[in-house]
Amino acid sequence: MTKLSLLKYQFVFCMQIVFCSKLSRLEKRVDIMEQKMLNDAMAFRADIYDIFEKLDNVLKNSSLNYIENKPIVSSKCDASEIENVLLLVKKAVNEEKINTRKVINELRTEFHRKIERQMNQTKETDILFDKLSLVEEQINSTARETLQNEENIHDMRVTHNELNNDIQSLIKLEERNEDKAKDVDENIKRLNKRYAFLSARIDCNGKSWHSFEKSCYYVGNEVLLTWIQANEKCKLLNATLAEVETEEENAYLVELAAKMTPADQLYDVYIGGSDLKSEGEWIWEGSKRRIFDVFNNFKGNEPNGNRRENCLHLIRKYSWNWNDISCETKLSYICEKTLNY
Known part of the structure; x- marks a missing residue:
């Protein structure tokens, strides 16, 4: 009732x-x-x-x-x-x-x-x-x-939740696939870089180029050049005048210069530093970084040439320490090609 x-x-x-x-x-x-x-x-x-x-x-x-x-x-x-x-x-x-x-x-x-x-x-x-x-x-x-x-709405909500869960699962699966695709792309890029690196190292193992860590070095000693001419020559080789970042790299370049240049050369080899643009502000030509912010091997009161000596070289008679010299002096030179890997 x-x-x-x-x-x-x-x-x-x-x-x-x-x-x-x-x-x-x-x-x-x-x-x-x-x-x-x-x-x-x-x-x-x-x-x-x-x-x-x-x-x-x-x-x-x-x-x-x-x-x-x-x-x-x-x-x-x-x-x-x-x-x-x-x-x-x-x-x-x-x-x-x-x-x-x-x-x-x-x-x-x-x-x-x-x-x-x-x-x-x-x-x-x-x-x-x-x-x-x-x-x-x-x-x-x-x-x-x-x-x-209400029962129909409940059923629809259940169905909606199931569909939403399926969509979320598909999204996660797609994200995983995208992550896998990214991983594949990254692997491909690493392999390409590795290939380029190996190719460069193969080139570095030639008679003209020498490898150290992630760079290849070329010692130009056939014709002596001014600092500006040496810089242009390195550019033609798809490189720059050498830029020294560590003591180990400096030691390698000293050894390389001693082995590859004639012993009778007084001033030996140019590397890529100068203060041509601003007196007293020594800059690496390739990276445009200030030398004294990275690494330097000047000894004593060097550099001391003021406006007369604006380019950097390794000098044999002073145990291959760094020294400033007139940019018009003709010397051997060292080019550097960085291996991006």
Whole structure:
């Protein structure tokens, strides 16, 4: 049983109780009224009987004189007046009866009207509850549809989550594939660099080039050149004048210069440092870095040539230390080609 049906039965039950209670009270009032009217009628009758009895006593106690067998009323009451009184009494009794019947009929009419009105209210209540039942059924139907929709939505959410998980898995798989592709690309790049490095090292192993760590070095000693000419010559070889970054590299270049240059050369070999652009600011020609920020092998008070000596060379007579010299001096030179690996 639904809550609405239970409410309907409770309401009808209460209405029946109220209706029966009102009907009982109305019946009691009618009974009381009828009893009161009956008592009034009985009292009225008693009064009438008392009047008649008193009239009879008056007539019996009256002094009657018969003259020639004809009664002569010596009482103060005239017979016609008594008869008139009796007629008035009867009329009053009849009027009282009529009024009593009228009141009883009005009470009955009012009683039936109230009963009919109560019945109509009951019918309206039944109609209202029928409508409420219809609304309840519609609500239940809507609730069932809503529940079904919620179940469908739940299924759709589950499906959506599954699809989202699949998409995330595909994205992760694609990312892994991309990472693998990147790794492959990186490997290819490393292999290409390695190939280039090996190719360069093969070139470095030739008669003209010499390898050390990640660079190849060429010692130009066939024709002596100025510093600027030597720099241009290295460029033609796809290299630059040598740039020294560590003590180990410096030691290798000293050894290479000692082995590859004639012993009678006084000033020996150019490398790639100068202060041509700004006096006192020594710069590596290839990287444009300041020499004193990287590595230097100047000894004593070198460099000390001021504007007369602006180019860097390895000088044999001073144990291959660094020295500044005029850039117009013609010397051997060392070119460097860096292997990018």
